[in-house]
Amino acid sequence: MTDDELGGRLPLLKDADLTDAQRVVRDAVLRTRGQRARALGYRAATDDGRLIGPFNALLRDEQIGTAKLAWVTAIGQAGLGADVVESVILTVAWIWDSSYMRYAHTAAARSVGISPVDVTSLLAGEVPTTIGDEARLAVRLTQALLIDHRVGEGLYTDIRRAFGERRLVALVELIGQYTNTAATLACFDVPAPA
Numbered sequence: 001m002t003d004d005e006l007g008g009r010l011p012l013l014k015d016a017d018l019t020d021a022q023r024v025v026r027d028a029v030l031r032t033r034g035q036r037a038r039a040l041g042y043r044a045a046t047d048d049g050r051l052i053g054p055f056n057a058l059l060r061d062e063q064i065g066t067a068k069l070a071w072v073t074a075i076g077q078a079g080l081g082a083d084v085v086e087s088v089i090l091t092v093a094w095i096w097d098s099s100y101m102r103y104a105h106t107a108a109a110r111s112v113g114i115s116p117v118d119v120t121s122l123l124a125g126e127v128p129t130t131i132g133d134e135a136r137l138a139v140r141l142t143q144a145l146l147i148d149h150r151v152g153e154g155l156y157t158d159i160r161r162a163f164g165e166r167r168l169v170a171l172v173e174l175i176g177q178y179t180n181t182a183a184t185l186a187c188f189d190v191p192a193p194a
Contacts, residue, residue, distance in 0.1 A: 078170030103192035
């Protein structure tokens with residue numbers, strides 16, 4: 001697969017194709033999500049700076065792109081553990097069968113200490129017993145919301161006790177963020193890099 005194919009249904013935008021407002025969004029993505037991707041071992045841009053994955057779509061509406069980056073930043077500052085975050089994302093990737101999300105967050109999960117066996121389990125829809133208590137609860141909540149579309153009283157009581165109200169709201173927003181990301185990737189048929 002060539003870099004030109006990494007946009008799926010949305011062609012990748014070159015610098016020369018961007019408006020000034022789009023450049024602001026692109027630069028913000030590269031400074032935040034792009035830097036994180038490089039640190040964790042996956043690609044968020046081509047070598048020539050074109051955004052790939054869900055980020056290419058953010059350039060099509062600068063207001064939405066800017067607002068989404070602010071939402072992502074706020075969720076990232078809510079105090080959720082890295083193992084919780086990556087376990088949730090891999091669960092969403094499994095539910096949506098999202099190849100780019102699997103690609104990116106397999107690398108991210110391993111970099112934060114989730115074992116390859118647990119990554120495989122999460123991507124198979126399982127709740128590994130060897131991840132932390134909060135991560136297990138977060139996976140169960142993700143499955144309840146995205147598969148059952150309801151949260152039973154027992155799970156709610158357990159997760160509220162573990163996370164508290166503020167972090168529980170952040171956890172639900174994280175699930176929503178990656179559900180939105182998965183929908184973007186699915187609509188525009190965005191592949192994972194080879």
